[in-house]
Amino acid sequence: MSxxxxxxxxxxxxxxxxxxxxxxxxxxxxxxxxxxxxxxGDGDGATLLATGWYETSALSDFSRELDAVFGAGDLxxxxxxxxxxxxxxxxxxxxxxxxxxxxxxxxxxxxAVWNNYYSExxxxxxxxxxxxxxxxxxxxxxxxxxxxARVEGWxxxxxxxxIRTRGQARVREVAHLAKDPAVSPHRYCKFVAEWDPx
Numbered sequence: 001m002s003x004x005x006x007x008x009x010x011x012x013x014x015x016x017x018x019x020x021x022x023x024x025x026x027x028x029x030x031x032x033x034x035x036x037x038x039x040x041g042d043g044d045g046a047t048l049l050a051t052g053w054y055e056t057s058a059l060s061d062f063s064r065e066l067d068a069v070f071g072a073g074d075l076x077x078x079x080x081x082x083x084x085x086x087x088x089x090x091x092x093x094x095x096x097x098x099x100x101x102x103x104x105x106x107x108x109x110x111x112a113v114w115n116n117y118y119s120e121x122x123x124x125x126x127x128x129x130x131x132x133x134x135x136x137x138x139x140x141x142x143x144x145x146x147x148x149a150r151v152e153g154w155x156x157x158x159x160x161x162x163i164r165t166r167g168q169a170r171v172r173e174v175a176h177l178a179k180d181p182a183v184s185p186h187r188y189c190k191f192v193a194e195w196d197p198x
Contacts, residue, residue, distance in 0.1 A: 007050045012062060035058070040062060082153025087161065103133060124184070140187075151173075151191065174191070177189060178190065
């Protein structure tokens with residue numbers, strides 16, 4: 001089974017508590033299946049370890065229900081949560097150092113970060129062309145639209161924090177669980193980031 005680190009669970013709980021309080025967490029938990037709810041415990045985060053590994057489906061289910069309860073069901077909140085977690089992560093990994101190095105290092109180093117969060121999938125940096133970069137995640141069987149929306153938000157915010165941009169970066173998934181032997185021997189999700197240089 002595909003697993004994801006507890007930091008993603010804890011960051012999601014923090015996002016909900018800060019915006020909707022404990023009642024908001026309880027409203028989302030009440031909508032989860034028994035299996036997904038078990039992974040979240042009582043929603044205070046006490047049963048979750050930042051370095052622990054948890055079922056990816058539980059994160060996906062919670063994110064989807066969060067969007068249904070407090071959003072429009074269009075996964076914008078999943079993307080927003082991804083942005084917030086990137087803010088925490090990038091600040092933890094010394095964003096000033098990345099700013100000195102430029103976009104290629106930022107996108108390239110993210111490959112090491114991927115395996116800190118997900119137990120499956122291989123991050124592939126496809127390259128930078130001016131102010132446009134692309135990555136793919138190969139062999140990520142657990143990928144679904146809500147997790148990919150979280151990845152879009154994470155990459156978007158990470159770009160803004162580490163690359164000198166003017167305004168907000170734009171990230172979109174251009175291929176979801178695609179199969180193209182000319183690109184990869186595995187199914188893949190491909191993301192393209194664009195930004196306006198400062």
